[in-house]
Structures are given as C-alpha cells and as structure tokens.
Amino acid sequence: MRGRPEPHTLAGAYAMDALDGRDRVWFERHLARCQECAREVSGLHEATARLAAAAAAQPPPALKELLRAETARTRQLPPDITGSRATSARRRGAAGPAGSRRGRTRRPGRVPRLALTLAGIAVLAGIAVWAVTGTSRLAGAAPHSSAIVAVLTAPDMTTISARVRTGGTATVVMSQRERSLVFAAADLRALPASQCYELWLVGPGLDQPAGLLPMPSHRMTGPVIASGLRSGDKLGLTVEPATGSRHPTTPMLLVLAL
Amino acid sequence: MSPPRSRGTAAPPGVDLAALLALVAKGDQLAFEAVYDRVCAPVFGTVRSVVRDPGLSEEVTQEVFVEVWRAASRFDAGKGSPMAWVATIAHRRAVDRVRSEQRSAERDRRAASSVIAYDDVAETVEDNLDRQRVRRCLGTLTDLQREAVTLAYYAGYTYREVARLLGVPAGTVNTRMRDGLIRLRDCLGAGR
Numbered sequence: 176m177r178g179r180p181e182p183h184t185l186a187g188a189y190a191m192d193a194l195d196g197r198d199r200v201w202f203e204r205h206l207a208r209c210q211e212c213a214r215e216v217s218g219l220h221e222a223t224a225r226l227a228a229a230a231a232a233q234p235p236p237a238l239k240e241l242l243r244a245e246t247a248r249t250r251q252l253p254p255d256i257t258g259s260r261a262t263s264a265r266r267r268g269a270a271g272p273a274g275s276r277r278g279r280t281r282r283p284g285r286v287p288r289l290a291l292t293l294a295g296i297a298v299l300a301g302i303a304v305w306a307v308t309g310t311s312r313l314a315g316a317a318p319h320s321s322a323i324v325a326v327l328t329a330p331d332m333t334t335i336s337a338r339v340r341t342g343g344t345a346t347v348v349m350s351q352r353e354r355s356l357v358f359a360a361a362d363l364r365a366l367p368a369s370q371c372y373e374l375w376l377v378g379p380g381l382d383q384p385a386g387l388l389p390m391p392s393h394r395m396t397g398p399v400i401a402s403g404l405r406s407g408d409k410l411g412l413t414v415e416p417a418t419g420s421r422h423p424t425t426p427m428l429l430v431l432a433l
Numbered sequence: 434m435s436p437p438r439s440r441g442t443a444a445p446p447g448v449d450l451a452a453l454l455a456l457v458a459k460g461d462q463l464a465f466e467a468v469y470d471r472v473c474a475p476v477f478g479t480v481r482s483v484v485r486d487p488g489l490s491e492e493v494t495q496e497v498f499v500e501v502w503r504a505a506s507r508f509d510a511g512k513g514s515p516m517a518w519v520a521t522i523a524h525r526r527a528v529d530r531v532r533s534e535q536r537s538a539e540r541d542r543r544a545a546s547s548v549i550a551y552d553d554v555a556e557t558v559e560d561n562l563d564r565q566r567v568r569r570c571l572g573t574l575t576d577l578q579r580e581a582v583t584l585a586y587y588a589g590y591t592y593r594e595v596a597r598l599l600g601v602p603a604g605t606v607n608t609r610m611r612d613g614l615i616r617l618r619d620c621l622g623a624g625r
Contacts, residue, residue: 193592228567241495255507
C-alpha cells in the first residue's frame with residue numbers, strides 16, 4: 176500500500192478528478208462519513224465549474240441531432256429513494272455522478288464483517304487500478320478490459336463481497352444494464368495444476384458455465400468478466416478439472432444472489 | 434416499456450437550469466435540448482481540453498449528455514449548482530476515458546505538449562467573460578498552485594503525475610491543489 180496523505184488535503188485533488196482509481200475509492204469512503212469534507216468538495220466543484228466555463232468551445236452541430244436520437248431510446252433513472260436520505264444525499268452531493276453510481280451498492284448488512292468489506296474494497300480498488308492502467312494480468316485479456324471498464328463505470332454498478340467456503344474473499348461488480356459482472360477474488364485456496372475454479376450463472380433449472388478463473392497473481396485472482404446475465408441469475412463457483420466442465424461436478428463453494 | 438415521452442414545451446430563455454433539469458427528469462426532451470444549448474460549450478470545451486482527440490471528444494461529450502438525461506432525477510439543487518453537477522460529470526467522464534485508454538507512453542508524450550495546458554486551451558477557445566475572470570483569478574495564485582490546478586483540471590493528470598511533472602512531493606501538490614482551488618473559488622465568488 177502506498178503512503179496515504181491526510182484525507183482532508185485530498186479534497187482539491189478529488190474535486191479535479193486528480194485521484195486515481197485506488198485513491199478515489201479510498202477518499203470516497205472517507206467522504207461518505209465526513210460531512211465537512213463533502214461540503215468542501217461541493218464548494219470546490221463550484222470553482223471547477225467555472226474552470227469548465229472558461230474552456231467553453233462549441234461542439235459540432237451534428238452532436239445535438241445524435242443526442243436527440245439517443246435520448247429517445249434511453250431509459251431514465253428513477254429518483255434515488257434508497258437508503259436514509261441523509262446518507263444517500265450526502266454521498267451523492269459529495270461524489271457527484273459517482274455517488275449516484277454507488278448509491279445502489281448493497282446494504283452493509285449483506286456483507287457480514289468489516290474485515291470482509293475492507294477486503295472487498297481492496298479487491299475492487301485493485302480491479303479499478305488494473306482497469307484504468309490497462310495492465311493485463313490475464314493472457315489475452317486486453318479485449319476484455321474495455322468490457323470491464325464498462326461494468327465498473329456503469330451508472331447502475333453494484334458491488335457484492337462474500338467469503339468463499341474453502342477460503343478467500345470474492346468480490347463481484349455487476350451492472351444489470353451491461354448484463355455483465357466482473358469477478359475478482361483474494362486469497363483463494365491454491366489448487367493443483369489439474370484443477371481450476373469455474374464460475375457459473377445459476378438460473379432457474381440451468382447452470383451455465385461463466386468462465387474459468389486464471390491462476391492467482393500476488394494472491395489476487397482475476398478480474399474476469401461474465402456476460403449474458405439474465406434476471407434471477409445467481410453466481411456460483413466450483414472446483415473443476417483444469418479444462419473446465421459443462422456442468423458443475425463439485426459442490427458450490429459460493430452462491431451469490433445477484 | 435417506459436412511458437411515452439412528451440416532447441415537452443419549449444422553455445423560455447429565462448428559465449433556470451435547475452428548473453430545466455427537473456423537467457428533464459420527467460422525460461421532457463425539449464427541456465433537455467434547452468439544457469444542452471446552455472451547457473454544451475463548457476462541457477465540450479472541458480472534455481476536449483482533457484481528451485484532445487476531436488473524435489473522441491465528441492464521443493465523450495455525447496456520453497456526458499446521455500448521462501445528464503439518464504441521471505437528471507439525481508440532481509439535487511440543495512447540494513450544488515446545476516452547472517457544477519454537469520461539469521463534474523463531464524470532467525470525470527473525460528478523465529476516466531483518457532486514463533482507461535491511453536498507454537503511459539502516450540500520456541508521457543502528451544505531458545510534454547500540455548505542460549502549459551491552460552494557455553494552450555485558452556488559444557483555441559473564444560474569449561469570453563468566464564475566461565477573462567478565470568484567467569484573472571488564476572493570476573492571483575502562486576505559480577505552483579496555478580500549475581497544479583491547470584495540469585489536473587485541463588490536462589486531466591492525477592496528483593501523482595502532477596507531482597512528477599513539477600518535481601515536487603505529492604503531498605505538496607495536494608495541498609497546493611486544495612489551496613489553489615479554495616482561492617479560485619473565493620476569487621470567482623463561486624462559493625455557496
């Protein structure tokens with residue numbers, strides 16, 4: 176972990192989006208429980224809006240036409256009525272668009288322990304950093320990185336963390352809109368070379384293979400992306416032969432309702 | 434199925450941006466177009482200053498406005514001005530796109546060409562009142578504050594990158610960014 180400055184000093188950098196993925200996640204966690212910081216960031220955003228105005232330049236006229244078509248087929252978000260108003264409003268006000276993105280994150284009640292939450296955040300931050308730097312840990316993963324970024328930046332992004340029965344923590348970042356999820360895990364039990372972990376989309380009456388997990392690197396597995404989510408799907412994880420299976424052949428080590 | 438959307442009624446020029454956004458939240462496309470007309474120049478200008486590539490700038494600008502359309506119901510006038518809300522979406526989108534797409538080598542090359550990002554931007558945009566005010570207020574900052582703010586905002590660098598470019602410790606850059614923005618906010622009368 177790199178050295179962290181005192182969070183208060185980061186308000187300016189945050190207001191100008193000058194924090195990278197990991198720092199941003201960390202600061203937003205701080206913002207969510209620091210009303211004074213949220214107020215300061217909001218004031219600084221008024222200043223950055225003026226910087227934006229100073230850079231004004233007319234876009235090509237065709238853009239408006241494109242948008243007319245785009246909005247006609249784009250569903251709008253309903254007002255945010257989840258969570259206590261104080262919490263969601265503070266978070267939203269503080270974090271701007273990202274706040275609303277995180278507004279739908281599952282209740283802490285779904286995540287059993289603080290340690291687990293922190294592990295999940297660390298994994299998520301790892302994914303974010305991985306995604307933005309484009310440093311591929313997976314052979315041939317490059318085409319996936321834009322799909323991963325799409326999920327991580329989706330307005331309806333939701334994060335769930337859970338323990339894996341045989342050890343380790345899984346984190347899933349999911350977007351219904353993208354019909355995709357990004358899976359990553361930390362500290363999974365090591366497997367012999369003849370076996371690997373396989374993901375499943377567990378639907379009503381059908382378990383669909385959703386990808387093999389790569390070998391861990393620095394205790395981290397993934398991220399991998401699984402697409403084609405159907406409503407009502409759950410995510411499952413099993414140990415399978417190294418070449419993968421068409422149907423789960425061992426008990427589920429994890430079943431997550433999505 | 435979403436409900437059928439009315440085209441809405443053309444908003445008179447005096448209607449404020451917050452009221453327009455409230456209409457947009459209800460699916461009013463004419464209100465959306467009025468919002469677009471009011472803020473497209475700051476949005477596009479900001480995106481272009483960060484993204485640089487003209488085609489990509491248009492694409493990101495489009496994404497920003499689709500996001501404004503989608504998330505209009507989440508705008509909360511009690512938490513900030515509508516312009517700040519839109520500009521925040523725009524800047525973050527631009528920065529995220531640049532960071533996800535550009536290889537570090539490319540960004541280093543870009544660094545060389547945009548160290549004086551603000552002046553560079555300033556040359557390509559029409560002179561307006563906002564620009565004159567911002568320029569004047571930027572002039573009241575210390576050199577380090579001004580450089581840190583313009584590199585972060587107009588070129589989209591992280592504070593760690595700014596620190597490297599300016600050859601000063603990251604912690605120093607952080608405090609300069611914050612102090613610089615506070616000073617700007619006060620100078621511009623942008624505080625609430």
